[in-house]
Amino acid sequence: MVEAASGSAGASRLQLRLASDCEALEPTRQAVLHFxxxxxxxxxxxxxxELVLEETLSNQIKYAFSGAAGRSIExxxxxxxxxxxxxxxxDGVAFDPLRARAPVLPSSIDEAVPGxxxxxxxxxxxxxxxYERRDGRNCLTIAxxxx
Amino acid sequence: MDMEVTELGGNVTCIRLNGRLDAPGADRIDTRFTVxxxxxxxxxxxxxxxxxxxASMGIRxxxxxxxxxxxxxxxxVLFGAPEQVQYVLEQAALDQIMPIVxxxxxxxxxxxx
Numbered sequence: 580m581v582e583a584a585s586g587s588a589g590a591s592r593l594q595l596r597l598a599s600d601c602e603a604l605e606p607t608r609q610a611v612l613h614f615x616x617x618x619x620x621x622x623x624x625x626x627x628x629e630l631v632l633e634e635t636l637s638n639q640i641k642y643a644f645s646g647a648a649g650r651s652i653e654x655x656x657x658x659x660x661x662x663x664x665x666x667x668x669x670d671g672v673a674f675d676p677l678r679a680r681a682p683v684l685p686s687s688i689d690e691a692v693p694g695x696x697x698x699x700x701x702x703x704x705x706x707x708x709x710y711e712r713r714d715g716r717n718c719l720t721i722a723x724x725x726x
Numbered sequence: 727m728d729m730e731v732t733e734l735g736g737n738v739t740c741i742r743l744n745g746r747l748d749a750p751g752a753d754r755i756d757t758r759f760t761v762x763x764x765x766x767x768x769x770x771x772x773x774x775x776x777x778x779x780x781a782s783m784g785i786r787x788x789x790x791x792x793x794x795x796x797x798x799x800x801x802x803v804l805f806g807a808p809e810q811v812q813y814v815l816e817q818a819a820l821d822q823i824m825p826i827v828x829x830x831x832x833x834x835x836x837x838x839x
Contacts, residue, residue, distance in 0.1 A: 630779075
């Protein structure tokens with residue numbers, strides 16, 4: 580479900596390959612937390628990293644492969660002095676989240692629509708979001724500032 | 727994510743949540759939560775003091791339940807969210823569409839109970 584390509588607790592970079600399956604979310608989260616533990620990050624930073632991880636991977640799993648089984652996502656996590664950078668790669672359907680229209684925040688329960696909330700939260704909690712399509716792959720890099 | 731359902735005075739349903747309100751957590755309690763919060767058409771207060779994390783799927787569950795209750799003429803009130811959970815709820819503008827208060831007493835006061 581989740582394979583570590585490199586990186587152990589204490590290293591500055593973690594590389595994982597995970598199955599495009601909801602069952603991979605929790606083991607991936609645990610692997611990232613284990614990797615981050617020695618870096619003594621502020622709890623707020625950890626929370627924000629987890630939020631970006633959850634929202635981005637959930638969207639990739641749901642939409643990148645149109646339901647096809649047996650596909651995988653590559654995740655790289657890098658810890659720098661001032662940020663935690665996460666790179667999400669897949670060879671699924673081309674999707675640039677930066678082009679997705681930001682949802683209008685609702686002012687009443689009737690206006691609340693189900694779509695777009697995850698992307699909106701990523702934009703609010705990330706320091707930067709960068710996307711490129713290269714060699715048939717989606718490459719999304721999201722940085723969370725260290726609090 | 728675990729949940730405990732009790733009934734408070736004034737015919738109010740109280741649901742206490744413990745754990746992560748992420749995609750797996752929301753999926754785990756989705757049906758039970760919706761039934762407990764909405765089916766009877768009573769006012770409901772949701773204790774978030776035990777929630778350690780919240781993401782969009784958890785927020786969707788809260789919104790759909792609040793909407794379901796509104797259709798039945800009742801109200802969903804959230805209370806006790808830890809600081810970082812509260813911040814996420816505010817960033818999602820949830821505080822603009824349903825009451826989010828500090829504690830259980832304030833939640834009941836909000837319902838006029």
